[in-house]
Amino acid sequence: MRIYLQCIDLDILDIVEKKYVKKLSSEMTEDEKKLANHNIKAMNALVCGLTPNEYQRVSTCATAYEIWEKLCITHEGTPQVKESKISGLMHDYELFKMLPNESIDSMFSRFTNIINELHDLNKVLKNQEINYKILRSLMPAWEPKATAIEEAHDLSTLTLDELIGKLKVYEMKIKEKEEAIPRVTEEPPQKSKSIALRGVIDVSSSSNSEDDVSREVTHLSRRISKLIKINKNFKNRFNNKFPSRIGKCFECNEPGHLANDCPKLKEKYLKYKKKKAMYAG
Structure with a gap:
């Protein structure tokens, strides 16, 4: 206006x-x-x-x-309201700090908003004071650059735009160095080997085709299934031939089964459940 x-x-x-x-x-x-x-x-x-x-x-x-x-x-607002706003903005100004991984443009934008609002309320800060505040607000990694700027320039005459320009140039150099350093990548995990009973197939080997690997996996799964069946049949025959080897039931004191499979215990449980249901009714 x-x-x-x-x-x-x-x-x-x-x-x-x-x-x-x-x-x-x-x-x-x-x-x-x-x-x-x-x-x-x-x-x-x-x-x-x-x-x-x-x-x-x-x-x-x-x-x-x-x-x-x-x-x-x-x-x-009234003069009292203005003083209250100025007090709040000065508090933000004193506590202003550069955030981790924040760019210079983003930091400058936040700082400029505070300075402009103070200026609108007729609170004008000196150029030297503003420059010192920005240099003190940088992250610890920027301390060498901040010291170099203080020694090489007169902060009372250095404009805010010139200061931000120097910081942006330094930021670009940091990014260029980071991009030039090769990143250490983790070694990819070694591929497992498919082991069959009749031989060993190295899946990571380039000479083996996918069809060969698929056939070996199928063959291995069949052999394992067959072994499981053989083991199960052998166990059943052994239990039928030597029932006493299984153990003795703690409930009925008879061999051939355990307490979890005892028929007498199941009957007792059903009677107890029925009796409890009748009391509840």
């Missing part, structure tokens, strides 16, 4: 920011008529830039200065 008023006339912004006393046209001198003309132009520029709701707040104002003051209090 300030830039827009200055585009109309350089003197219009002065009439907005300085108190103007409105007089009757018959009592005005030539200079006072010029001020009155500037006041009307400024009021027109301000009112045309407002929404209907905002206009209702300033419709009774007689000068551009009154409109400007009311809008400032409405959107920026």
Whole structure:
């Protein structure tokens, strides 16, 4: 809005920011008529830039200065509110730090937001103070570069854009070095070997085709299934021939089975369950 008023006339912004006393046209001198003309132009520029709701707040104002003051209090607050906002922003400024793995552009964007908000509240920081704050906010890995900048340049005359430009160049060099260093990759796990009873096939060998490997796996699975069946049949014949070798049941004291397979124990459990159900009914 300030830039827009200055585009109309350089003197219009002065009439907005300085108190103007409105007089009757018959009592005005030539200079006072010029001020009155500037006041009307400024009021027109301000009112045309407002929404209907905002206009209702300033419709009774007689000068551009009154409109400007009311809008400032409405959107920026009273002096006490401004001081509170400045205090909060200064707290953010003091605690500002570069985040891990954060780029210079991202850090500068966050820092600029704080500085601009302070500037809008008429809290202007010195250029040297801002430069020192940025250098102190960098990560420990940037300390050599920060020290070099402090020794080589006068931070009171070094602009913020120049400082950020130097940091970005250093950031690009770091990335180039990281990309130039070959990354150590883990060795791929060795492929297992397919072992059959009749021979050994190395799956990792390039001379073996996929069909050969598939046939050997099929053959191995068949042999294993056959061994499982043989073992099961042998176990069943052994148990039938020597039932006493299985063990003796702790429930009925008879050989040939264990307590988990005892028929008497199952009967007792069913009777107990039925009896419990009758009591519950």
